[in-house]
Amino acid sequence: MPKYYRDRIADHYLYFTAECIIEAMHVHASDRRLTEGNSAKFFVKPDGSTVLKQRGDLTDREINIIERFIKVNYLDMYQTWKDFGGKDFYRG
Numbered sequence: 001m002p003k004y005y006r007d008r009i010a011d012h013y014l015y016f017t018a019e020c021i022i023e024a025m026h027v028h029a030s031d032r033r034l035t036e037g038n039s040a041k042f043f044v045k046p047d048g049s050t051v052l053k054q055r056g057d058l059t060d061r062e063i064n065i066i067e068r069f070i071k072v073n074y075l076d077m078y079q080t081w082k083d084f085g086g087k088d089f090y091r092g
Contacts, residue, residue, distance in 0.1 A: 002084055004077045010065040012058070016081065024090035025081050029066050030035075042066065043090035046061060048074035051090060 002004070004014040004027065012029040016034065020026065028051075030039040040056035050069040052063060070077065 002080065004073075004080055009069045010058075010062040012062065012066065014066070014069075016084075016086070018084070021081070021084055021086040023024075024087050024092070025078060026053070026090065027066075027070060027077065029056065029062075031057065040066070042070060043092065044070060044074055044077070045091070046089040048072075051092065 002016055002018075002030040004016075011031075011084050013031055014027050015025065016028060020028075024043055026043045027039055028039040028041055038053065038057050039054065039059045041054035043053055044050055050067050052067075055063070058066070075078055
């Protein structure tokens with residue numbers, strides 16, 4: 001399961017799965033098990049802003065930290081996503 005970064009952000013891993021790449025670019029956030037079950041899901045727009053589609057077990061504070069991190073790093077994350085064959089940004 002590809003991670004965007006090895007380090008955790010707000011004590012959560014940011015990742016996607018091979019099955020994810022058929023959707024618009026998004027980021028899952030999970031604290032230990034890299035599964036979609038309890039993970040949060042952030043769709044990423046072309047300007048780096050996000051749409052939270054699934055809260056998972058994140059607190060409001062963790063969501064804010066992760067959203068800010070994505071906003072700053074979304075172009076690098078997008079390159080990782082595209083290298084795995086992912087679709088374009090979320091435009092929904």
